[in-house]
Amino acid sequence: MYRKLGFFALAACLAIGLGLALSASAATGDGREGPKPPFGNPNSANNTADHSKFEVLQKEFKSGPEVTKACLSCHNEAAEQFQKTIHWKWLCPAAKPEAKLGKAGYVVNNFCININSNEPRCTSCHAGYGYKDKNFDFSVQENVDCLVCHEQTGTYKKFPPGAGYVVKEPTMFGGKEWLPPDFAKVAQSVALPTRKNCGTCHFYGGGGEGVKHGDLDASLYKPKWDLDVHMNVDGENFTCTRCHTTVQHAVAGRCYKSTPLTDRRSLLDSDLIHRITCYSCHSEKPHKTDAKLNDHTDKVSCQACHIPEFAREHSTKMSWDWSTAGKKNAKGKPLVIEKDGRHSYNGMKGDFVWKKNVVPEYKWFNGKLTYLTLTDKIDPAQQPIEINKAHGSYDDPDARIFPFKVHKGKQPFDKVNNTFVVPHLFGKDKNAYWKGYNWANAIQTGMDYTGLPYSGEFDFISTEYMYQTTHMVAPKEKALSCDACHAPQGRLAKLTGFYLPGRDANGFADYVGWLIVVASLLGVLFHGLVRIASTGNGKEE
Known part of the structure; x- marks a missing residue:
């Protein structure tokens, strides 16, 4: 307890001496917020085109790879880019x-x-179709699943044990019926x-x-x-x-x-x-x-x-x-x-x-x-x-x-x-x-x-x-x-190798701290005695 009081006494005295410096630092510190350019709903025209108007998506699709092929007719480098990422290769x-x-x-x-x-x-x-074993061909662009990251209907579901497949016909798994998505509707919703x-x-x-x-x-x-x-x-x-x-x-x-x-x-x-x-x-x-x-x-x-x-x-x-x-x-x-x-x-x-x-x-x-x-x-x-x-x-x-x-x-x-x-x-x-x-x-x-x-x-x-x-x-x-953190049993109690004020004892700091406290008390006492003595001897003219 005394060590802690000594430390905080020292800290208080140092704080008085550093007050102006800290105030100046606070005034000049760069605390600006980051830029906030316009951004909004992912479905807005500011971010992406209205895909429901694209003729290539206005047809019946029987599978995910068919949708991907349609996507690549416009986004002709998207699959190649995606295939270089960890989301694809894992x-x-x-x-x-x-x-x-x-x-x-x-x-x-x-x-x-x-x-x-x-x-x-x-x-x-996995953001792909057909990844069922180690022989999966990562080079096939139509196997990239664009929909899992971009569709916005909330109806697109990946069949749990289906190796990244989307179910093509009604099936049961875990007591739940899984139905094929409306691929055209899903594809037209992308953002x-x-x-x-x-x-x-x-x-x-x-x-x-x-x-x-x-x-x-x-x-x-x-x-x-x-x-x-x-x-x-x-x-x-x-x-x-x-x-x-x-x-x-x-x-x-x-x-x-x-x-x-x-x-x-x-x-x-x-x-x-x-x-x-x-x-x-x-x-x-x-x-x-x-x-x-x-x-x-x-x-x-x-x-x-x-x-x-x-x-x-x-x-x-x-x-x-x-x-x-x-x-x-x-x-x-x-x-x-x-x-x-x-x-x-x-x-x-x-x-x-x-x-x-x-x-x-x-x-x-x-x-x-x-x-x-x-x-x-x-x-x-x-x-x-x-x-x-x-x-x-x-x-x-x-x-x-x-x-x-x-x-x-x-x-x-x-x-x-x-x-x-x-x-x-x-x-x-x-x-x-x-x-x-x-x-x-x-x-x-x-x-x-x-x-x-x-x-x-x-x-x-x-x-x-x-x-x-x-x-x-x-x-x-x-x-x-x-x-x-600045406490003996604080959150950083187990993080060693450095001195943490309030957590670690420091003999020199404790000694100096108490020395300053005692000196301050003696100074106040001496000042008070002088004032009392001078008041008692003083005369008004």
């Missing part, structure tokens, strides 16, 4: 092809683990992507709403002011592409090997820039009236203060234990246990833990994440295994303190080769885990499919997978207060 364009860095390659997570041998289920969110287009996949990644990202879920379709100030439907009402700007169908954002954090472009007059960082619009001195807060931006990200918790309206999955999967109910079906509207156990996948209003974990982050893959060796003695890792430190000039969601998992691995494995989960064949519920068969089939070594012996290992938290930006009134 491999990072910035990485060497042999690295196979991406969800279609050797990258592993602790959700559904890996796409290989499971394509028909995973690719129901710039909306939150609905992006959210259909990105809000439901990993097999359900809010599973992967704690800051991406269906609450962002129509968020309120206190959930996200940028996407608030009664305020700025940003679409995803307002920040994730797009050049030739390449959407700005993270891509395994590449990072958006090195592009710290500040206020530019043109709107045709990659607005993917907070700095792009707000500059590195965003606080108009508080220069002290601006002093933090060289070490603290905007997100660290302005996203106090994630999953603030809908819960997010925080752990997934595959080792407990396989239990069935009395009818021989996968056992399902629900809690607060979520599956706390599912016989197909194991045990889950869901949480709301989650306080992030904080890490030094320079924008670089590295990932373990199916070919990397892991050490079971070092559990939990960090599947991906954020890089950065206090001494790194590009690093800032960033908030993360850290998802904990338990998944199969090759206990002889000490590598991760791919289980064959989805399919009608008996070796698919969700058909035969036999881990040995499922893993052997998945590894045979990848062509990678497998000893035939497996066990389960604890893992962690992290996601940078950057959505659900709260208004300044809801941002963290100073004592959230």
Whole structure:
């Protein structure tokens, strides 16, 4: 307690001496808002043509590829552009092809683990038609699905286990009837992507709403002011592409090997820039009236203060234990246990833990994440295994303190080769885990499919997978207060390697602080005594 008082006494005295300097800094600090050029409803004439008037779209279409062919008759370079992006390849364009860095390659997570041998289920969110196995021809332009990102009717549905196909005739899946869309109506509705287009996949990644990202879920379709100030439907009402700007169908954002954090472009007059960082619009001195807060931006990200918790309206999955999967109910079906509207156990996948209003974990982050893959060796003695890792430190000039969601998992691995494995989960064949519920068969089939070594012996290992938290930006009134971090048991208690006022003790600062306090008290006392003495001896003439 005395150390803390000493520190704050020192801080108070220094604040008096620096008051004028800070005031001058606040007056000259560049806190201008970013440019706000006109933009509006994606269906408006300002953004796209009225496609219902195009003759090429006024006919009966029998399939998605037929629609794409019609689209390409005008947008003759669109498919070629799109085929170079990660949305198409599911491999990072910035990485060497042999690295196979991406969800279609050797990258592993602790959700559904890996796409290989499971394509028909995973690719129901792929922007293409017919991606049912590793032999998919990525060069065929008509296989690009333009509609999933651009249609605005809300009637266009991808058939869940259909390898990116749109159902061509009525069919049943999961007790629900799926009907073919009215392709002509859907095609005529196209416009710039909306939150609905992006959210259909990105809000439901990993097999359900809010599973992967704690800051991406269906609450962002129509968020309120206190959930996200940028996407608030009664305020700025940003679409995803307002920040994730797009050049030739390449959407700005993270891509395994590449990072958006090195592009710290500040206020530019043109709107045709990659607005993917907070700095792009707000500059590195965003606080108009508080220069002290601006002093933090060289070490603290905007997100660290302005996203106090994630999953603030809908819960997010925080752990997934595959080792407990396989239990069935009395009818021989996968056992399902629900809690607060979520599956706390599912016989197909194991045990889950869901949480709301989650306080992030904080890490030094320079924008670089590295990932373990199916070919990397892991050490079971070092559990939990960090599947991906954020890089950065206090001494790194590009690093800032960033908030993360850290998802904990338990998944199969090759206990002889000490590598991760791919289980064959989805399919009608008996070796698919969700058909035969036999881990040995499922893993052997998945590894045979990848062509990678497998000893035939497996066990389960604890893992962690992290996601940078950057959505659900709260208004300044809801941002963290100073004592959230500047306290002995504050949010940054585990972030070591640097001195943090209010959290860490400093003997010299404490000593000087108390010295100033004592000197000040003695000065006041001496001044008072002098005044008393001089008043008693004084005479009026």
